[in-house]
Amino acid sequence: MATVTIRNVWKYYNQTPAVKDLNLTCPDGSFVSILGPSGCGKSSTMRMLAGLEHISAGDILFDDVRINDLAPKDRDVAMVFENYALYPHKTVFENIANPLRLRKASEATIKDRVNGAAKLLEISHLLDRRPSELSGGQKQRVAIGRAIVREPKLFLFDEPIAHLDAKLRAHMRGEIKHLQKTLGTTMIYVTHDQLEALSMADYIAVMHDGELQQWGTPSEIFNHPVNAWVAGFVGEPAMNFVTAEIRGGGDGVTLKHANFEIPLLASQVGKLNGAAQAGTARMGVRPDALTISMTRPDGPAITGVIFVNELLGGDMLVEVQLQDVRMRVKTSTDFAGKPGETCWLTVNREKWHVFDAGDGHAYF
Amino acid sequence: MASRDVVHYDTPLQRVLRVLAVIFVVLYLIWTLLPFVIMFVSSFKDLLAAFKLPEVGDWMGIGVFFDFTPTYKHYATLFQENNFGRYIMNSLIAAGGSAVISVIFGSLAAYSLSRVDFRGKSDLFFWIISTRMAPVVAVMVPLFAIFRSLDLVGTLPGLILAYTTFNLPFAIWILKGFFDNVPYGIEEAQMVDGATRFQAFTSILPLVAPGIGAFIVLCVLFAWNDFLFAAIIGSGGAKTLPVATRELVQPQNIQWGAIMAAGVVTTAPMMLLGLVIRKYLVTGLTMGAVKE
Ligand SMILES: Nc1ncnc2c1ncn2[C@@H]1O[C@H](COP(=O)(O)OP(=O)(O)OP(=O)(O)O)[C@@H](O)[C@H]1O
Ligand SMILES: [Mg+2]
Numbered sequence: 001m002a003t004v005t006i007r008n009v010w011k012y013y014n015q016t017p018a019v020k021d022l023n024l025t026c027p028d029g030s031f032v033s034i035l036g037p038s039g040c041g042k043s044s045t046m047r048m049l050a051g052l053e054h055i056s057a058g059d060i061l062f063d064d065v066r067i068n069d070l071a072p073k074d075r076d077v078a079m080v081f082e083n084y085a086l087y088p089h090k091t092v093f094e095n096i097a098n099p100l101r102l103r104k105a106s107e108a109t110i111k112d113r114v115n116g117a118a119k120l121l122e123i124s125h126l127l128d129r130r131p132s133e134l135s136g137g138q139k140q141r142v143a144i145g146r147a148i149v150r151e152p153k154l155f156l157f158d159e160p161i162a163h164l165d166a167k168l169r170a171h172m173r174g175e176i177k178h179l180q181k182t183l184g185t186t187m188i189y190v191t192h193d194q195l196e197a198l199s200m201a202d203y204i205a206v207m208h209d210g211e212l213q214q215w216g217t218p219s220e221i222f223n224h225p226v227n228a229w230v231a232g233f234v235g236e237p238a239m240n241f242v243t244a245e246i247r248g249g250g251d252g253v254t255l256k257h258a259n260f261e262i263p264l265l266a267s268q269v270g271k272l273n274g275a276a277q278a279g280t281a282r283m284g285v286r287p288d289a290l291t292i293s294m295t296r297p298d299g300p301a302i303t304g305v306i307f308v309n310e311l312l313g314g315d316m317l318v319e320v321q322l323q324d325v326r327m328r329v330k331t332s333t334d335f336a337g338k339p340g341e342t343c344w345l346t347v348n349r350e351k352w353h354v355f356d357a358g359d360g361h362a363y364f
Numbered sequence: 365m366a367s368r369d370v371v372h373y374d375t376p377l378q379r380v381l382r383v384l385a386v387i388f389v390v391l392y393l394i395w396t397l398l399p400f401v402i403m404f405v406s407s408f409k410d411l412l413a414a415f416k417l418p419e420v421g422d423w424m425g426i427g428v429f430f431d432f433t434p435t436y437k438h439y440a441t442l443f444q445e446n447n448f449g450r451y452i453m454n455s456l457i458a459a460g461g462s463a464v465i466s467v468i469f470g471s472l473a474a475y476s477l478s479r480v481d482f483r484g485k486s487d488l489f490f491w492i493i494s495t496r497m498a499p500v501v502a503v504m505v506p507l508f509a510i511f512r513s514l515d516l517v518g519t520l521p522g523l524i525l526a527y528t529t530f531n532l533p534f535a536i537w538i539l540k541g542f543f544d545n546v547p548y549g550i551e552e553a554q555m556v557d558g559a560t561r562f563q564a565f566t567s568i569l570p571l572v573a574p575g576i577g578a579f580i581v582l583c584v585l586f587a588w589n590d591f592l593f594a595a596i597i598g599s600g601g602a603k604t605l606p607v608a609t610r611e612l613v614q615p616q617n618i619q620w621g622a623i624m625a626a627g628v629v630t631t632a633p634m635m636l637l638g639l640v641i642r643k644y645l646v647t648g649l650t651m652g653a654v655k656e
Contacts (some may be wrong), residue, residue, distance in 0.1 A: 052552050072555040079556045085549035089570045102558040146557070 002062040002153040003028045004049070007056035009277065011044045011210075018044040020210040022058070026203070027316075031180050031187045033201035036195060037233065039092055042190040043082055048155050049188065050079050060154060062176075073102075078147035080157040084139045086131040086146075092118075093127040096145040096316035117145040120175060136163040141172075147308040148179060150312065151279040155187040162193070173200055194234045198222060206230050230354060231284050237317060240290075240327040242283045243357065245250040255283055255354070259325040260302040262287035265349050271364040272354065281363070282355040292318055293344050294337050302327070306337050307322070322343060373585060400631065407624035408434040438625035445624070448608060448629060454629075457520055457603040458594075459587035462527035463580045469528075470535025471543075471576065474563055477536065478543035479551075489540070496533045498591055511597055518600035526597045527587040533578050542575030543568075581641055588634055605630040 004026040011019035019041040047053035049060060054092045059066050067075055078099065086095050094101075096114045105113075117126045121141040131139055140163050158307075161172045177200050180187045197204045198218040202259060206213040206221060214226045219356040225231035230231035231239050243255040253272065254263045264272070287358050291297075304320035304327065311317075313332060318329045319345060329345060336344055354363045372378075406414045413432035418425025453470040486611055507526065508517065518521030550571075551564035559567060569576070594604040603611075609626040612619045 049560055050552075050556050071560075072552075073560060077556060081549060081553060083547075085547070086552035087553070087567070089552060097552070099557040102554075102563070146553075156476045171486070287502075 001028055002187060003064075004188065005050075005059075005064070005156060006045070007059045007061065009045075009060060010056045010221070011041065011048060011053065011206075012056040015228055018037065018210050019048070022210075022212055022214065024205055024212065025112045026179075026186055026188060029186055030202045031177065031189065031200060033189060033197035033204045035192070035197040035204050035234070036207035036208060037192055040207045042192075042207060043158055044210075045207075046158050046188065048078070049075075049154070050077055050156055051075050055056070059250040076153040077150040077156055078150060078154075079161040080140075080143045080158060082146045082158040084131075084143040086139055086142055087130050089129065090130070091136070092123065092129050092131070092142050092145075094242060094349050095131065095142055096127075096149050098146060099150050117149045120148075120179070121145050121172075137165065137168065140164065144172075145175075151183060151184070151185065155189075157187065157189045159190055159192070160195075162191075163319075169196075171175055171192045176200065185202055195236060201281050201312065206233065207287050208233070217262055224362070225353065225360070228282055228284060228355040228362070230360070231355070237287045237328050237330070238284050239284045239353075240323065240325075241355075242285075242325055242327065243280055244283050246279060246281050255281070255292045257283075257302075259304055260300065262300040262302075262347060262349070264354075268349075268354070268364050280357040282357055282360070284353040285347055285349065285354055287328045289348040290327070290329040291348070292320070292329045292335065293346070293351045294335070294341065296344055299346060302347070304343060306339050306343055306347060308339055309335070309337070318343075369509040369566060391656060392530070396451045405429065407438055407621065407628045408436070409621065410435060411621055414624075438621035439629075441619075441622050442625050442629065446612070448605075448606065448626065450554050450633070451603055451605050451608040452629065454520060454523075454598075454602055455588055458598070458602065458604055459584045461520070462587050463522040463583040465524065466531040466535040466583055467580055470532055470579070471539050471572070473536045474539035475530075475543050478540050479548065489536075490568055492533045493537050496530065496537075500530065504592065504655075508596055511557060515598055518602060520602045522599075523532045523593065523598040523602045523604070527583075531573045531583045538579050538582075539572065539575055543637055545573045549576050567656065577641060581637065584637070585634060587629075620635070 006022050006024040009019060022041075022045065024032075031292050034045060037041055044053060048055050050135060051067070051070060055068050060248050062075070068123065082268045087098065090098070093114055096117055097110045100110045100113060113128070115124065118127055121144055123138060123145065124142050126138060126142075131142065131301050134142065140160060144157070148156070157176070160176070164172060173196060173227055176187075176189075189197075189200065193286060198221070201218055203215065204218055204221045208229055214221060214223050214230050216224075221230065221234055225234060228241065232241065242257060244255040244260075247254045247256045247261070252263065252267045254261050273348070290302075302320075302322065306320050307319040307321045307326055309316060309318050314333065316333045316335050318331055318335065318337065320327050320329060327345065355361065356363065369558075409432045416428050418428050473492075479484065506548065507529075511517045511522055511526070514522075516525060546568050549569055551559075553559075554564040554567050555561065588604075590604075591606045591610070594602075594607045595610070598604055598607065605626065609623060609630060612623050612626060
């Protein structure tokens with residue numbers, strides 16, 4: 001159990017920066033997810049935490065103790081590697097037992113712990129096999145087993161369930177979360193799957209291009225993204241972005257576009273600071289903050305033409321063509337509109353966002 | 365893993381080629397095995413019987429080769445009069461000692477060269493290999509001078525050192541290839557699991573075991589069969605089998621029977637070794653080349 005502080009950390013591979021000036025504080029016992037697209041520096045961060053990669057600049061502290069120069073074995077972390085890194089010449093049992101053996105645990109403890117972990121991960125029947133005789137998902141669970149078999153200060157999970165099927169993944173999400181809460185061990189969990197981060201983490205650190213974009217609880221990240229990039233990355237189906245003109249001043253500010261003109265709520269006008277009063281901005285609306293109807297509604301609405309309907313199990317996703325972009329709307333499966341017909345979209349203005357057209361930061 | 369079955373398409377040309385291949389293999393087998401057969405059979409023959417040959421062209425007379433009463437007297441001579449027990453020990457110690465030393469230092473050096481990046485690494489590596497490029501004879505005289513001034517001539521440690529000088533670069537070169545093929549992630553996982561760097565290194569040794577095995581065999585073979593070092597640096601106190609065999613050739617009396625027996629004594633252990641580790645040797649030498 002430890003509070004993990006990452007302070008102004010940089011990682012350079014030769015001349016290319018992979019992590020840029022990262023600052024994070026993971027509270028003791030929290031479940032922190034590092035979320036970002038491929039190549040954004042998630043694994044680099046994890047490897048610096050584990051002591052496998054030199055820290056180019058900055059400090060990493062566990063409980064206020066600087067650990068930059070500590071060897072991996074002295075950091076007392078358990079890591080699940082992105083590429084599993086199992087020991088090919090050892091059986092599954094011995095793979096999982098390895099950390100305990102290195103700590104000279106008794107044979108009885110080892111047996112007990114390994115069997116416990118295997119049962120939790122549903123790999124009890126595989127204990128005698130070697131890694132080459134396992135599927136990708138099974139290997140991944142062995143790698144998790146090797147990490148949870150002891151009780152370290154800090155768990156580092158690098159995309160631990162990316163190779164499991166959807167059902168097993170949902171199951172493992174629950175198990176990992178439960179395990180972390182039961183043990184109370186700080187967990188840093190890397191994923192590029194926003195659903196995983198939103199559903200499991202206490203805090204999410206969203207990274208992009210080696211830079212921390214936003215730190216917050218899942219609901220903060222989802223409901224109050226700090227910029228258009230975070231807003232677009234988090235949420236599935238992704239948020240709709242429409243570039244629109246800001247019109248008016250004082251109270252009567254509207255967003256104007258060829259297909260609509262919608263006034264901002266009174267409380268939102270103040271958040272658009274003066275600089276943005278005239279000019280363009282990017283409107284962001286999630287597909288479930290839009291309501292589609294085939295008749296013109298009373299309030300302000302977006303006019304468009306249905307492009308295609310996609311059935312997503314219990315929901316229907318309708319793509320609507322505006323003049324320059326398409327917007328996606330979530331609706332119920334009994335929606336009767338056909339491609340080519342004109343429709344109207346009403347925006348739930350409590351849930352929409354306006355981003356700066358330049359640097360993309362959120363006004364609200 | 366892909367299936368190992370190779371699909372064959374039988375064309376007339378292929379059938380002819382197959383027959384030719386069989387003929388070639390048979391001839392080649394005779395060519396390579398016959399000397400050993402003659403050596404083995406002759407070592408059990410009287411001197412008179414050994415030189416009983418059929419007429420040239422008389423293929424039926426081939427039976428005279430096998431028409432003799434076996435005798436073990438040549439072997440008795442070797443061990444009772446010529447002290448061959450001692451020479452076998454010398455050969456074993458020299459070959460085994462140099463193999464063990466080379467493998468220990470070789471794997472440590474190879475591991476570092478494979479895992480650690482430092483300035484001048486490729487130059488260092490090239491220099492290590494290049495020490496093997498000069499023919500042994502070329503360095504023999506200076507080496508002898510050095511060994512003599514260190515009082516190593518004629519001693520087993522001297523011979524072991526001489527073999528190690530030549531085996532170590534070879535060990536580093538072979539083993540580096542094997543370490544290169546072991547993913548570094550395995551050691552990283554070990555270190556996070558709580559291993560020291562050295563424990564991480566020893567933990568991957570089983571993965572390079574085929575390489576180590578292959579190297580030990582080549583190294584033992586080199587030392588066991590060596591004549592040059594043994595004759596010059598080992599002469600006197602550290603006589604090995606090839607040198608001792610050579611000494612059976614005396615100006616007025618070439619002891620053919622004893623020489624044949626000595627040949628058998630020298631070759632047999634290596635052949636046995638070859639048979640025992642054959643499987644190992646093949647996987648060892650190919651594993652370095654094929655990426656998993
Ligand atoms: N050993 C290395 N040498 C040079 N560049 C590297 C090295 N490792 C990573 N990089 C670069 O650093 C950047 C960040 O890599 P990193 O592995 O941290 O990404 P990631 O966020 O884990 O991505 P993914 O989701 O694909 O695993 C990438 O652009 C990558 O190309
Ligand atoms: Mg990664």
